[in-house]
Amino acid sequence: MKKTITILLTDVSHPVTSRAVEILKENQEFSITVIGVDSTNSDTGSLWVDKLFNISKPESLNYAKELLNICTKEKVNVILPWTNSETLAISKSASLFQSRNIKIVSNDYILTNTLVDKGLLYQALKGLNIPIPKYQLVSNINDLEKAIDQLGYPENKVVVKPRNLSGGRGLFVLSATSNLELRDANRNIPKTALLEIVLASKHQNNLDYIVMEYLEGEDYSVDTLSSKGKPLFIVQRTRISDSGGISSIGETVNDKKVRTVVENIIKYFKIDSNCNLQLKYKKGQVGFPYIYDINPRISGTIVANTYAGIDLLTLGIYQALNIPFPKNHKKKYRHLKMVRYWSEKYQILSDKRYPA
Secondary structure (H helix, E strand, O other): OOEEEEEEEOOOOOOOHHHHHHHHHOOOOEEEEEEEEEOOOOOHHHHOOOEEEEOOOOOOOOHHHHHHHHHHHHOOOEEEOOOHHHHHHHHHOHHHHHOOOOEEOOOOHHHHHHHHOHHHHHHHHHHHOOOOOOEEEEOOHHHHHHHHHHOOOOOOOEEEEEOOOOOOOOOEEEOOOOOHHHOOOOOEEOHHHHHHHHHHHOOOOOOOEEEEEOOOOOEEEEEEEEEOOEEEEEEEEEEEEEEOOEEEEEEEEOOHHHHHHHHHHHHHHOOOEEEEEEEEOOOOOOOOOEEEEEEOOOOOOOHHHHHHOOOHHHHHHHHHOOOOOOOOOOOOOOOOEEEOOOOOOOOOOOOOOOOO
């Protein structure tokens, strides 16, 4: 009889979660139970996890204790965070979980906080002497407007986003030639439209934004698994197209310059566990790629690696639980293209029938 591993997965209402759960359930060595938690009061995740619990938002003071109670009740072995805010909150309270022998697929809190805060990250990266975008940190609308202009707007596109959010949340690409009728969820807009949004939010004097130059070259999303600064696996994908910050079309590649930058960052920060790094070249692919984001967690497209031949999702859990990697695990990944299409899950709500 297979031994059971109980995994707690966060943010399970997210549309990419269902395939990740399916991959975990396909494990040939262990019987996998997946407990899901969600802070949006949605029951969507119940369609693919074994049990679903609603929970406070990760910014809440009660979040860690609520999570610990669920883990204790369900005899959870390992926690798998899926967003930066959840990873940050869980790593900050790591001692609570460690006291119950509950493992976490994450780095320590200090490193996690440095990596998710783009202001701290870019400051730290200056010591590594690798390319980073030109940027300015702003806290009010007046400084926001000045920074946008100083970074070359309107002649050049400019990126504005919160320092601590990921997955395209709150991101805007400012372009003087953008067509508001064709905008993608408000992400591609002129400066005037962004300033109107900020004014309407009533937080114009309490911003926590980073304003960055827009990089025109090819976009890379790189999933890694490392052990205390030693890269174990590095899987590179180009982001050909995205929807709401999540890759919708991607292709696995092997760019030597991308690998060099990623390896140097992992060693420099002594990154552990699963991590996703995002890089872009300047127009023309000249020089080394610029690192613009590091997410110390699994990525929304981690399932693509499994089809390419390296199941970083499962291997990260094995690493956290000190389980030896399968003897037949692959060390090379296939060249493939990922295209995401809509897929449905169905839930029977009652036995009631309607006339056809």
